[in-house]
Amino acid sequence: MSIFTLPISLCKDLTAMISKFWWGSRNGRRKISWVKWDQLCLPKRCGGLGFRDLALFNHALLANQAWRILKNPEDLAAQILRAKYFKGAGFLEAPTGSGCSHIWRSIIWGRSLLKDGLRWIVRDGNNIRVFKDQWLPRPSTFKPITPDPGSDLRVAELLDRNSSRWDSVKLHQLLLPIDRDIVRSIPVSWIGGHDSLSWHYDRKRCYSVKSGYRLALQRKLQDSASSSSSTQKWWSSLWCLNVPPKVRIFIWRVCLNAIPSLANLWARKVVADPCCLRCGVDVESGGHALFWCGGARKVWGLTRFDSFFEDLKNAPVLDVFQAILPKVSYAEFALFCMTTWAIWNDRNSFSNCGKSKESKLVASRAAELLSEFQNSMVALSPPTRSQTVISGSIDWLAPPPGLLKLNTEIATHKNYNSIGLGATIRDDKGKVIIARSRQL
Numbered sequence: 001m002s003i004f005t006l007p008i009s010l011c012k013d014l015t016a017m018i019s020k021f022w023w024g025s026r027n028g029r030r031k032i033s034w035v036k037w038d039q040l041c042l043p044k045r046c047g048g049l050g051f052r053d054l055a056l057f058n059h060a061l062l063a064n065q066a067w068r069i070l071k072n073p074e075d076l077a078a079q080i081l082r083a084k085y086f087k088g089a090g091f092l093e094a095p096t097g098s099g100c101s102h103i104w105r106s107i108i109w110g111r112s113l114l115k116d117g118l119r120w121i122v123r124d125g126n127n128i129r130v131f132k133d134q135w136l137p138r139p140s141t142f143k144p145i146t147p148d149p150g151s152d153l154r155v156a157e158l159l160d161r162n163s164s165r166w167d168s169v170k171l172h173q174l175l176l177p178i179d180r181d182i183v184r185s186i187p188v189s190w191i192g193g194h195d196s197l198s199w200h201y202d203r204k205r206c207y208s209v210k211s212g213y214r215l216a217l218q219r220k221l222q223d224s225a226s227s228s229s230s231t232q233k234w235w236s237s238l239w240c241l242n243v244p245p246k247v248r249i250f251i252w253r254v255c256l257n258a259i260p261s262l263a264n265l266w267a268r269k270v271v272a273d274p275c276c277l278r279c280g281v282d283v284e285s286g287g288h289a290l291f292w293c294g295g296a297r298k299v300w301g302l303t304r305f306d307s308f309f310e311d312l313k314n315a316p317v318l319d320v321f322q323a324i325l326p327k328v329s330y331a332e333f334a335l336f337c338m339t340t341w342a343i344w345n346d347r348n349s350f351s352n353c354g355k356s357k358e359s360k361l362v363a364s365r366a367a368e369l370l371s372e373f374q375n376s377m378v379a380l381s382p383p384t385r386s387q388t389v390i391s392g393s394i395d396w397l398a399p400p401p402g403l404l405k406l407n408t409e410i411a412t413h414k415n416y417n418s419i420g421l422g423a424t425i426r427d428d429k430g431k432v433i434i435a436r437s438r439q440l
């Protein structure tokens with residue numbers, strides 16, 4: 001996968017296998033895939049689950065090969081490819097050529113992604129063409145917005161050699177204000193050196209498969225509607241909630257209308273009637289089953305969240321969650337999500353067995369389960385620095401020459417009911433002679 005371009009048909013087959021595993025199957029029969037694969041591949045903050053799009057991941061891996069050839073031209077593999085395919089030319093300008101190997105064709109494909117994120121780091125400016133090369137640190141394109149007059153002017157000519165600053169007069173003559181401001185933000189090297197190509201989308205300016213994949217995904221999604229910043233904030237909040245993972249996944253499905261409500265099953269021709277089994281009045285959508293049906297209303301009536309529903313009648317489920325989150329604390333919102341899950345479980349119990357719990361029991365059970373989960377997480381979490389009590393620390397002082405010094409330390413951890421002892425013996429130069437620790 002990191003050497004060759006995978007056939008599209010193979011990527012589709014692998015994707016189908018992953019999807020089948022995720023949604024599950026029973027007695028050899030596949031269950032319904034409630035959410036499209038493209039949605040699952042979105043980042044979690046955009047309403048997806050961050051699954052890998054295999055074709056894009058393949059592209060990002062091959063871009064890594066292209067990066068290695070670009071940055072390590074003396075490597076044996078790079079030398080062989082240069083001798084075969086781009087003798088006397090630069091790697092970035094090398095043509096695919098006819099009758100080339102599958103490896104070379106794959107690397108050229110990876111290079112197309114790499115090129116989108118390459119940006120020149122200015123040193124002496126001799127290798128960079130002002131209007132044709134990517135060198136400005138802006139979010140994309142990295143080229144000046146100023147129309148290209150058709151010249152091969154070099155960045156070196158915009159530099160004032162004597163003062164090692166940008167030449168303000170030339171910048172004013174040649175570039176639009178929006179470009180001038182960006183150019184001035186680029187530091188000018190006092191010691192010169194050669195210009196170099198860097199990867200814009202990583203802090204270390206080196207290509208990484210992670211940042212390459214992110215760019216490839218961004219390019220794929222650029223034409224589709226992106227979620228607003230408030231929606232992204234909501235999704236991020238959901239994944240940080242201190243509730244069982246299955247509840248987080250359930251709420252994610254609820255918000256995407258991807259639960260087997262009767263309305264959804266009817267739309268897929270699984271059931272003949274979408275009418276709610278509990279009240280027999282309305283169509284059972286996800287929102288109806290969880291918030292508006294009589295049984296659900298009774299449960300919410302026992303909680304402090306009930307008043308929040310007054311202005312949200314028949315609002316989309318995601319809007320309900322987004323409207324309630326700012327009005328409560330994260331701890332309360334965790335309980336809200338847990339109660340939603342408990343109501344759905346009660347609804348399933350009624351649909352499958354005709355039995356339903358009392359509203360009081362549903363509400364109290366949700367609170368109990370949440371409390372049990374959160375307590376278990378505290379017990380399992382490793383000790384943090386804030387839990388470690390450190391007795392007054394002072395700078396270590398060496399003993400007089402010829403003597404040794406023994407230092408001891410004791411630490412307790414209340415969750416594990418354990419005590420740790422430690423001892424170190426050092427000489428007058430601070431060298432550790434012996435060190436031991438033990439848990440009691």
Ligand SMILES: [Zn+2]
Nearest residue numbers: 276278279293
């Ligand atoms: Zn109902």
